[in-house]
Amino acid sequence: MNTEYLMGEGSSAQRSVLPNGIRVITETMPALESETVGIWVDSGSRDEAQPAAGSTHFLEHMLFKGTPTRSARQIAEAFDRTGGDSNAVTSKEYTCYYSRCLVDDVPMITELLWDMVLRSKLDESEFERERGVIVEELAMAADDPVDVLYEAFDALVYRDHPLGRPVGATREQIRALEHSTLLDHYSHDYVGPRLVFAAAGGASHDEVVSLVDRATRQLPEVGPDSGRQLRPHRAVPEFAGGVETIRKDTEQQGIIFGVPGLPEGHPDRFVLTVLFALLGGGMSSRLFQTIREERGLAYTVHSIAGRYTDSGQFGIYAGTSPGSAQQVVDLVIDEFALVASEVPGEAEIADIVAQVAGATILGLESSAARMNRLAHAELSRIPLESPHDLLQQVRNVTPEHVTKLAARLFSGPHALATVGPSTSLVLPG
Known part of the structure; x- marks a missing residue:
């Protein structure tokens, strides 16, 4: 395993690459009793092919819906029990699942996040139920003139480029999205070299690396350059007036x-x-x-x-x-x-x-x-x-x-x- 300091020898920020390609990056803040941790996926809505529009955001929803060892309710209760802040975000270039908790809860939260990200069931009946939730979420955004304005601006300046599309796609695209497309997205993007675990707070780098290593050993080992090879080509957009x-x-x-x-x-x-x-x-x-x-x-x-x-x-x-x-x-x-x-x-x-x-x-x-x-x-x-x-x-x-x-x-x-x-x-x- 390769470990390096990110801001000079002896700095508080370190980076390790596990044999499965996952990158673990931490910054130690010794005075804190809390930690913010997140699993970042090097994949966003701009990386979707047109038939898969909305799948990145849809997948973010689905990872909270259960694993072989935890129900959706048990996942929610585990997050709430820490008293911290836990959520997920999908952007045009990445997806993140994060939690802020006490340092004492970092082992449990780390294992929980990786269980969600690597072992989600992605049940088809849950998929159909969540489809309705996401359609309602998009309808709520359509009622917000500020959301409409920002999406209109992106569509104007990036035209037909993927950056011009809404992160969550349209309601029509979500209604048409197939379960098999979501599974393909998951199997292709949620792999070691495209995953980054970032953490900052009172925990030490070695402790965090050990926790991530233990939670992700099911992933196969990969070559050192796989991360760069796996990101799809991104066409550079032109800004239109x-x-x-x-x-x-x-x-x-x-x-x-x-x-x-x-x-x-x-x-x-x-x-x-x-x-x-x-x-x-x-x-x-x-x-x-x-x-x-x-x-x-x-x-x-x-x-x-x-x-x-x-x-x-x-x-x-x-x-x-x-x-x-x-x-x-x-x-x-x-x-x-x-x-x-x-x-x-x-x-x-x-x-x-x-x-x-x-x-x-x-x-x-x-x-x-x-x-x-x-x-x-x-x-x-x-x-x-x-x-x-x-x-x-x-x-x-x-x-x-x-x-x-x-x-x-x-x-x-x-x-x-x-x-x-x-x-x-x-x-x-």
């Missing part, structure tokens, strides 16, 4: 204006973080002050960003009255254009850098945040940086860096998605 309008009888008009962003691991990602905060990252941000405080046009206005292994998006979300919507769009674009053409003042960027630096360190006091960053770095195949290095990267950002990046992003395609009563919004110019 334009306007997508969905009419919905709501009190507010939801708006997303966006431009191409940066992929995970891009060298300018820290500059983007500062730009994010400058335009819409808090109460003192330019757009919050301009749109909410000075003009009273919106309750909520903030930056958004999506990062994938090979692409990204950056933009602004706002909710406003239909009659003010075009004015808000114009103000967003004017402010973005200003940052792209005029270098901000040193004092303004210094304040933003201090804000981002503080948020970075405060965020790392959470075991869940540390577990997430361990897994994201592993799945994205980018180096894990120490808190000191993260701070230094943020503090190295200058006003000129911000304007240069803003100009580059703003020069790309512009996209506008909107949901609400108004159907007349346009992109200026």
Whole structure:
């Protein structure tokens, strides 16, 4: 078994690869009595073939429905008994099953998670019952104008690319999904080299590795390069501009204006973080002050960003009255254009850098945040940086860096998605 330190010799983050190809990544936080653990699958909705649309999210539901030794109720009771937080999430590039618990409960939770992930029964009658649950979940999302807006924006900018599809697919696709397709997905994706176990908290690396090894010995040994060979080819998307309008009888008009962003691991990602905060990252941000405080046009206005292994998006979300919507769009674009053409003042960027630096360190006091960053770095195949290095990267950002990046992003395609009563919004110019 190969073990290495991830942030230099003697660091608190370590990585081991078991003979079955499972990667175990931990960060020890000695003062904590708790631990956040998660099994991450290197597979998301963008990896689905069209006939299998929705199978990644459907499978996430099914793994809570029982194993040969545990019923669905027993799984739920075991999680609840710890008093912590347990759940699962499906994204466009990965699936995760996680739990936060006391260090004393880590052995039980680790065995429980692996029992679910490796020995799920995937019973066909449960599959049919859960089909109805997922259709209702999608119906609930369809009633939420914010969910509809974000899905409309992705569909607009990624068009026919898999990143443009909803993670959970459509209700029609779920109704058509076959049980055999789900089984094929499970057997192909839930294999050693595509599985990562990430943990952060009071437990030691050796203890966690031993627990994972004991729980996964049923898997066959694999070669060291199998993980890279097993991920399917992912076609790189192109960001498309334009306007997508969905009419919905709501009190507010939801708006997303966006431009191409940066992929995970891009060298300018820290500059983007500062730009994010400058335009819409808090109460003192330019757009919050301009749109909410000075003009009273919106309750909520903030930056958004999506990062994938090979692409990204950056933009602004706002909710406003239909009659003010075009004015808000114009103000967003004017402010973005200003940052792209005029270098901000040193004092303004210094304040933003201090804000981002503080948020970075405060965020790392959470075991869940540390577990997430361990897994994201592993799945994205980018180096894990120490808190000191993260701070230094943020503090190295200058006003000129911000304007240069803003100009580059703003020069790309512009996209506008909107949901609400108004159907007349346009992109200026």
